[in-house]
Amino acid sequence: MTEPVLRIAHLYADEMNIYGDRGNILTLQRRTEWRGIPVEVRAIGRGPSPDLSDIDLIFWGGGQDRDQELVFTDAARYKVQAIRMAIDGGAVVLAVCGGYQLLGEYYVTADGKRLPGLGLVDLHTVPGSRRNIGNIVIETSTLDLDPPTLVGFENHSGKTYLGAGLQPLGRVVRGAGNNGEDGTEGVASGNVFGTYLHGSLLPKNPRFADLLLRRALQRRGFTRLEPLDDTVEMSAHESVRQVVLKR
Numbered sequence: 001m002t003e004p005v006l007r008i009a010h011l012y013a014d015e016m017n018i019y020g021d022r023g024n025i026l027t028l029q030r031r032t033e034w035r036g037i038p039v040e041v042r043a044i045g046r047g048p049s050p051d052l053s054d055i056d057l058i059f060w061g062g063g064q065d066r067d068q069e070l071v072f073t074d075a076a077r078y079k080v081q082a083i084r085m086a087i088d089g090g091a092v093v094l095a096v097c098g099g100y101q102l103l104g105e106y107y108v109t110a111d112g113k114r115l116p117g118l119g120l121v122d123l124h125t126v127p128g129s130r131r132n133i134g135n136i137v138i139e140t141s142t143l144d145l146d147p148p149t150l151v152g153f154e155n156h157s158g159k160t161y162l163g164a165g166l167q168p169l170g171r172v173v174r175g176a177g178n179n180g181e182d183g184t185e186g187v188a189s190g191n192v193f194g195t196y197l198h199g200s201l202l203p204k205n206p207r208f209a210d211l212l213l214r215r216a217l218q219r220r221g222f223t224r225l226e227p228l229d230d231t232v233e234m235s236a237h238e239s240v241r242q243v244v245l246k247r
Contacts, residue, residue: 006217007057008025010042019062023200024096028059035228049081058094069109087190093120093193102118104120104123108126110157121194123166125159135175135199136244137151137173147207151244152205156196159179168184170185173244185197206228210228
């Protein structure tokens with residue numbers, strides 16, 4: 001068997017996998033394999049963390065409230081140091097919804113329970129009075145994506161606030177985003193990316209998927225990725241964008 005070049009850790013693959021989030025892993029895996037690059041995906045659940053020092057990309061998605069509370073407790077106890085060391089070593093992180101909230105300093109549940117986050121990024125999440133559900137379009141300005149828009153589906157009542165000077169993943173064109181107040185969506189802090197975009201995100205946003213792969217593969221000596229035919233993927237992207245913006 002060919003030795004894997006790209007190693008992906010799928011954190012809490014069973015507990016944090018709603019609204020098609022597993023499709024993000026499949027997209028990363030296929031877009032790597034289509035370029036002839038061997039890839040390995042490791043599913044990592046609750047309990048003491050394995051060594052993540054050879055991991056190039058870390059992903060975790062969203063979960064139901066009960067599972068999310070279990071994950072927050074487990075991550076704070078077992079995973080935070082291993083994840084920090086992986087990031088310091090150049091690993092890329094993509095965290096969606098519950099995973100995104102977990103990046104921050106803390107998360108307050110609907111019944112007022114304050115759960116500690118990983119403290120990887122200066123953000124926090126509190127409960128909102130309404131649930132934000134529907135397609136969302138955001139526009140990025142610092143990632144050099146073509147097109148600069150990202151599309152997805154949000155379903156959350158949490159309101160996330162970024163610390164001073166922290167860069168959002170993008171600005172909301174249509175939808176709620178982080179909190180429905182300041183027009184921000186997600187976070188982009190170095191190689192750490194968080195977002196509320198489900199749906200799943202990467203199949204409909206292939207250029208963003210490739211940005212994550214390029215950064216993850218840099219530590220393996222890759223300076224560029226061969227282009228792929230993204231006609232189908234960009235058609236899906238444009239379809240969602242047009243539907244949302246015509247409302």
